[in-house]
Amino acid sequence: MIHDEKIEKKKVMMTQNETCTLENEHLRIEFDDQGNLHQITNLEKGIATSFTTQGFYWYTGFPGNNSRSEFQASGAYFFRPLMPDPQPVSTMRSITCTKTETVQSALIIFNNWASQEVNLFQGSAAVEFEWTIGPIPIDDYIGKEIIVRYDTDIQSKSTYYTDANGREVLERKVDYRPTWNYTVNENISGNYYPISSRIWIKDEQRQLTVLTDLA
Known part of the structure; x- marks a missing residue:
């Protein structure tokens, strides 16, 4: 017995190396x-954040x-x-923009060992950045x-906020410690902190x- 079945094809739109806009009811x-990220807009509040680089x-x-210790x-x-x-x-990158009914994504390839995929799911108020690095060349x-x-x-104003081992949040300032007179010996790594859950600027x-x- 043969049944007539309707097969609904999901609509997929894809472009390569063209301007790309991911948008749902919350974000653009x-x-x-x-493949350069220019702007993220909160559509509900009408507030935009521009990016010079990412x-x-x-x-x-x-x-x-x-x-x-000084030779570590x-x-x-x-x-x-x-x-x-x-x-x-890399000084160049490529972008592939894919849009379906449930998710819109931008795949950005920097070189043969570094890439990221930016995903915006339907109904989500957050953007997902998924990156792939490696193997790192050492030749x-x-x-x-x-x-x-x-x-x-x-x-x-050189201030940012990070979690402390996934629990409380601490205010950080560049080249500053609140409980002692800080001498800058490591001007780069001294302003990096391990984070288990979150970091923000405002x-x-x-x-x-x-x-x-992942921590």
Whole structure:
């Protein structure tokens, strides 16, 4: 016995290396045709945050011999850049924009070992950034510390907030400690903190929060 079945095809739209806008009832995320994140808009509040850059960078790791504390090398448990300014993992990137009824995504490929997928699900008030890094090339014999950076127009006054081992939230200020006179010996790593759940910056009207799913 043969039954007539209606097969509904889901509509999928895909573009490559074109401007890309992900949007649901809560948020709008805008990329240019080179995969640069330009703006995230909260549609309910009519508030937008602009980005000058967003992507992956790397510091050259300090090549110490660990014979003394001042010669400790950068490694798995010790973040210690050699130079103060990070380098972008790539000067070019590609973007593939995919839209379905349930999720819209932008796949951004920086090079053959660094990429990220930005997902906006229907009904969600948060944007998901899923990144893939590695294997990190070491054929140049240079150790690399990889970071992801979000440069925004939020006027944070060098203040940010992080969780403390996933529990209370502490206010942080660049090159400052509230309980002692802080001497800057590590001007880069001294302003990095391990976070288990969240970090944010804010000004009088806006707040950008990054929630981690892995510590």
